[in-house]
Amino acid sequence: MKRVLFITFLCMFVFLISFNTCKAQQSGYGQKQEYGDSVQPRDTDSLIPEISAPVELWLFVENYRFITGKMIHLTLQMIWKLGVSVNVEEFEKVDLSPFKIENVTIGERQIFNNDCDFRVITYTLSLPDDAKEGVYTIPSFSIPYKDEANETTGQAQTTRMALKKVPIMVETKLDRDVLDIGDRLKYELTIWHEKYVRILKENMEKLNLNPFQVINFNINEETEGRLGKTTMKYELSIYELPDKNKDFEIPSLPVLYYFEHEGESEREDKKELVETKEINTPAIPVLINSLLKRIDVPLESIKGPVVYSKRDTRLKGHLPIVIGVFIIIVLGANEIRKLTSKVAKVVRERMAESSLVHAEKLENLIADFNTDVETDELRESVINVDCASRVFLGALVEMPGEEVLSFTTTKLINTIRSKKLAEKIVGSANNALKLFDSIIFGDVDKEVVEKAMNEVQEILKETKKRGYY
Structure with a gap:
């Protein structure tokens, strides 16, 4: 664990050196900055003026000057007291000639200070392209309202606004x-x-x-x-x-x-x-912003940010990255080799445990084996011991049981011999399996059965002696 932490720290150190070196060619701009008391939260309520009339309309324009082909964005703020109702559909029916209304966007109703309602209506206006240069006036218009509280009606009127078409x-x-x-x-x-x-x-x-x-x-x-x-x-x-x-x-x-x-x-x-x-x-x-990081070279002799040569860029930028990658590869390969050894050791231990399990199963079959039974039953017992012996031999050379049971006797013997299993064990296995084959596929002879069982016991004895399980 300590070695892994050391490698991680070393990689981060190399990366930071390379990153800071490359960033030295830039100005350092782009980070979020705070400017103390100059940043003040906006109070939305303070933007809404005090009103005396039940409904007031305020017109604003993005730019009082416009040019051919450019849309004019006119903003209307409507403020009305609670208890006053206004039909907002009337805003879509107003006449703003000579301007043509291209689009009307009616904003959501908002309530401020539980005293009045507020809504923004945006008009997108245009003027014919052949209109001459000069001053054009957006006419005033009226919107009816009803004061439910005082049971009165009235008209809220906008002011005229002059715009100028310029070249x-x-x-x-x-x-x-x-x-x-x-x-x-x-x-x-x-x-x-x-x-x-x-x-x-x-x-x-x-x-x-x-x-x-x-x-x-x-x-x-x-x-x-x-x-x-x-x-x-x-x-x-x-x-x-x-x-x-x-x-x-x-x-x-x-x-x-x-x-x-x-x-x-x-x-x-x-x-x-x-x-x-x-x-x-x-x-x-x-x-x-004097709080930003200053350039750490004299500015009297330069006209612009510091620019490093290709040689400096390679030495201070690329070389640390290459060294870091090399260190990661070397140390990583060493750690992988150690990890592989640990995994192989665990696998061998598990395979040893597997051999022990199969050996115990085979011993139990031999202990329960009885030659004084009917021929068919005796043949069935021989088949069970034969299969258990084959699986046990496969476990000794780290081969799965399904694969071993699919081998012929000759192929199995050649396989375990190629795995450097002791020749005495291989010989006993060869004798036992061939005797089992003659019993399974031929006549059942009790003397041959006993001889085969003795060979199996010899296999167990020799493998235990040599520490295979």
Whole structure:
């Protein structure tokens, strides 16, 4: 048991060395982090405002700007006091022209503070693709309700909401917002635009992202339906801590563009240059977590995470794994050999016990043997002693009884002789089995029977003397 525990500990030690060495080439990012008091539980009840009317409707939109081909997600919060009933099916019948309702999702009823009910209704809206750019208004609408407690009825009304169709929209995505010095993060900027909008891509690679440094940049352009899609991917890193008094964030980036059809007409008239427009991305706050494991090499002389050579990788990463596998094979083979020896010993002991059982059975048959019986009964007794003798001889050479009983006398004698059984035992067995064959398949002669029984007794005596059982 101690050896097994030692092997297990050694294997774990080698594996941990190899694993930590390979992880040294990475930044160490990816573990769950806690940020102390900055993580606060959200109180759902505090999100529900106090209401004075029996029913109140609140409208929210994901983005007040939209572009051709993109759905608008409008969220309606309905809050009503207990005892007030509202027919939610009315929400599916409202008219939001010029917008078309593509889908309505009515959420489950929820109760807060045993004071009021709360439900969220989500509308998916669209506008015809040929609609011009400009401001469009979602009209207000009313929903009837009935106050059962006060036996009154009324109308709950939403407010109007203005949305703007634009020729270009930007979306930003950051793979993580917590990092340490030397870490790399991926910042993705996606620009959706009408086909006549041209992006000034030349400026995008040279943007100032201080305090971040741009390690890698690539751009991809494709078309989805009536829209163009330009995706810019930045790989960023930071090597110096920003000023503690300064907000740390990926800054807002300007995206410059112009309208191609306007530019072409102006060039033809040669009156003025193309008008360049600008749209800005939102800034993204980033947290420097100084509690994360720092890189254990000076950062002044590097620009990026440590990269090891192939030689170091083989020596510090692959070599310990190979050594560990070799140790496991050597020690494991030794343990398997010992285990095999123990199992073989147990099998031999069990086989010895089996020989003893068959020897006792044979002795009992000899003790009960009686020659002064009828011929048929005597032949039956001889058959029993013959079978027991064969099974006993098979047990001495570790062969199952079923197999031994299927052998002829000559084959059985040759088999036990090949198993290095004592020649005296083999000779007695040969004499006894051949005498039994002559009795079983011929005439029953009591003298021959007694002679055969004497040979069997000689087998038992010799095997016991030699310690076979």
